[in-house]
Amino acid sequence: MDDLIVRKVTKWIVPFIQVYGIFIVLHGHISPGGGFSGGAVLGSSIILITLSLGLEKASGILSHRTSSLLESGSIIWYVLIGFAGIVTGNNFLTNRGAGFHMGEVGDIISSGTIPLITVAIGIKVASTVITLFHIIIEED
Amino acid sequence: MVNEHFPIYMLAILLVNAAIFSAFTKLSFRFLKRVVVVNLLLIWIMGVSLFVKVVRDGAFRYNFGDWHQAVGVQFYVDELAVFMMMFILTLSNLIIIYSLKDIEHEIESKQFARYYTLVFLMIFSMLGLTFSNDMFNMFIFMEILSIASCSIISIKNSKGSTLASFRYLILNTLGSLSVLMGIALIYMVTGQLNMNEIHGEISVIWKYYPTNIMMALAFIIIGFGTKAAIFPLHIWLPDAHSVAPTPSSALLSGIVVKVYIFAIIKLLFRVIGVEIVGELGIPTAIAYLAAIGTILGSIFAIAQKDIKRMLAYSSVAQIGYIFLGVGLATKAGLEFAMFHIVSHGLIKTALFLSAGAIIYQTEKRDIRKLDGIAYEMPATMMVFAIAALGMIGIPGTSGFMSKIFLGSVVLQEGKAFYLFIIILSSFLNAFYYMPIITSAFMKSDSEAKVVNDKIPRRMVVPMVIVIFLSIAIGFYPQLITEIIEIAVDSLL
Numbered sequence: 001m002d003d004l005i006v007r008k009v010t011k012w013i014v015p016f017i018q019v020y021g022i023f024i025v026l027h028g029h030i031s032p033g034g035g036f037s038g039g040a041v042l043g044s045s046i047i048l049i050t051l052s053l054g055l056e057k058a059s060g061i062l063s064h065r066t067s068s069l070l071e072s073g074s075i076i077w078y079v080l081i082g083f084a085g086i087v088t089g090n091n092f093l094t095n096r097g098a099g100f101h102m103g104e105v106g107d108i109i110s111s112g113t114i115p116l117i118t119v120a121i122g123i124k125v126a127s128t129v130i131t132l133f134h135i136i137i138e139e140d
Numbered sequence: 141m142v143n144e145h146f147p148i149y150m151l152a153i154l155l156v157n158a159a160i161f162s163a164f165t166k167l168s169f170r171f172l173k174r175v176v177v178v179n180l181l182l183i184w185i186m187g188v189s190l191f192v193k194v195v196r197d198g199a200f201r202y203n204f205g206d207w208h209q210a211v212g213v214q215f216y217v218d219e220l221a222v223f224m225m226m227f228i229l230t231l232s233n234l235i236i237i238y239s240l241k242d243i244e245h246e247i248e249s250k251q252f253a254r255y256y257t258l259v260f261l262m263i264f265s266m267l268g269l270t271f272s273n274d275m276f277n278m279f280i281f282m283e284i285l286s287i288a289s290c291s292i293i294s295i296k297n298s299k300g301s302t303l304a305s306f307r308y309l310i311l312n313t314l315g316s317l318s319v320l321m322g323i324a325l326i327y328m329v330t331g332q333l334n335m336n337e338i339h340g341e342i343s344v345i346w347k348y349y350p351t352n353i354m355m356a357l358a359f360i361i362i363g364f365g366t367k368a369a370i371f372p373l374h375i376w377l378p379d380a381h382s383v384a385p386t387p388s389s390a391l392l393s394g395i396v397v398k399v400y401i402f403a404i405i406k407l408l409f410r411v412i413g414v415e416i417v418g419e420l421g422i423p424t425a426i427a428y429l430a431a432i433g434t435i436l437g438s439i440f441a442i443a444q445k446d447i448k449r450m451l452a453y454s455s456v457a458q459i460g461y462i463f464l465g466v467g468l469a470t471k472a473g474l475e476f477a478m479f480h481i482v483s484h485g486l487i488k489t490a491l492f493l494s495a496g497a498i499i500y501q502t503e504k505r506d507i508r509k510l511d512g513i514a515y516e517m518p519a520t521m522m523v524f525a526i527a528a529l530g531m532i533g534i535p536g537t538s539g540f541m542s543k544i545f546l547g548s549v550v551l552q553e554g555k556a557f558y559l560f561i562i563i564l565s566s567f568l569n570a571f572y573y574m575p576i577i578t579s580a581f582m583k584s585d586s587e588a589k590v591v592n593d594k595i596p597r598r599m600v601v602p603m604v605i606v607i608f609l610s611i612a613i614g615f616y617p618q619l620i621t622e623i624i625e626i627a628v629d630s631l632l
Binding site: 068069071072073075076079082083085086090091092093094095097 | 145148152155156159160162163165202203204205206
């Protein structure tokens, strides 16, 4: 879409969208939202770039390869966090019992595995949304 | 050495492998094959040791994150679950070994890694569905399984497969929503998602909310019934199972459908309980539908020209038998259902694999063109013939054991009408399997010579093992009936 206003506004607005997405992901365990909604916001920022600046520009920011690596990486990250429970002698996905830092209620760094898992989900959702959209665009 | 984390290890290996395959799609196929085989063997060995442990030491519960079962995710690994797990793992391993060679023939080379990603996700979700002891996780695994099987149907990227997969997607989404609705209705009256907690609640309160539970069960049975292709909801199955690559047809027809039936059995008899289900009249309805399905599935199969489509319609009929066992809602009926799950799984896998081998060598899918094919590929047609005889119910195969088992069960129940249905359906089976066998073995030119099959040995060996297992169960049914008896005892 070759429109000056759209391109300029996109360039200004994308950083704010991304910061907001990261905010939602990081506050997943203490406020509404979480990995899925934050990841969707993050993904939509890249989709906005694809729509207004073109596929090449968006692929320059996050290539197909990187996003599929991120997708798989976040699954493996989730499984590894789950195994921390087994390694410390508890069940899969144990949180407090496995010695994760619990912190104060309301802090960002608190409640053990939950923020770690939320981040993984956020990355997974963002990269999945982007990959799906790019595949559909490329097929056209 | 064998500990209670084994189900988790198995699921984690499958999931991580699926993730790695999907990220590194450019790996060479030789390397990919090795990774697939090594991992599957590892999982199979873990499965066997878990099986031995559960049979020896009894069932156990596994709470994720040490949460109490009322709030947390729970796996319940009992005899029934490990039996189903062994069935899934053994059969899917054989099918995958077959697929390593066959798949080169069926799909584009850039899809190999994606194909095995989907296969691993399917096995992952089937095992999860088997172990899961709470309703919501069962729903999640079911969704993963539906989406993975939907993608595996469309992987050939042809017009027919896209259409079939789209139809499958729509009907399965409706089915999933229906199951979700049913779970919500059960949650409404019990306030629980864990199966044991629901069972505890529902046996107290069901008299106050019979309509509600009836609705919930209707939604759940229609939902799972769509996925398991119980008679009037089977319309997606012939298309989907016939256009998929052969190994996945065998996976879908032999195993995936059975896992949904297993989920129905678990829901009806473990979650709700046999007395309540019987009081609401649900098994009778299932049995009627199943009886119609056994007849009509066979009649549709007679009209088919494409060999894989015919096998798919025959699945509809055989699923009818399994549901007939479920619909009797007695111990013997459920034992038959579990027995026939295994028996039909083996026979139908052998049929699909041998049909796939015929297509691999000769590109012939039309059953009218199979005259004298047994001279060209004797081993394949032997497998096909034995399996087809098993479908009809000739003594010596597991199919015969199934039929005699079902016959004695319905007579014990005093429902001789079903015996008539079974005999009629066997007759119809003979009607469409026998012509293939006779024309393949008897019709040929007089100077035709028997030559060896031209298909790779890696495709022949799995077929032969599958048919051998079927014959072994046909002669020694106690190989599996003993464990089935223990398993069904724990259910009722």
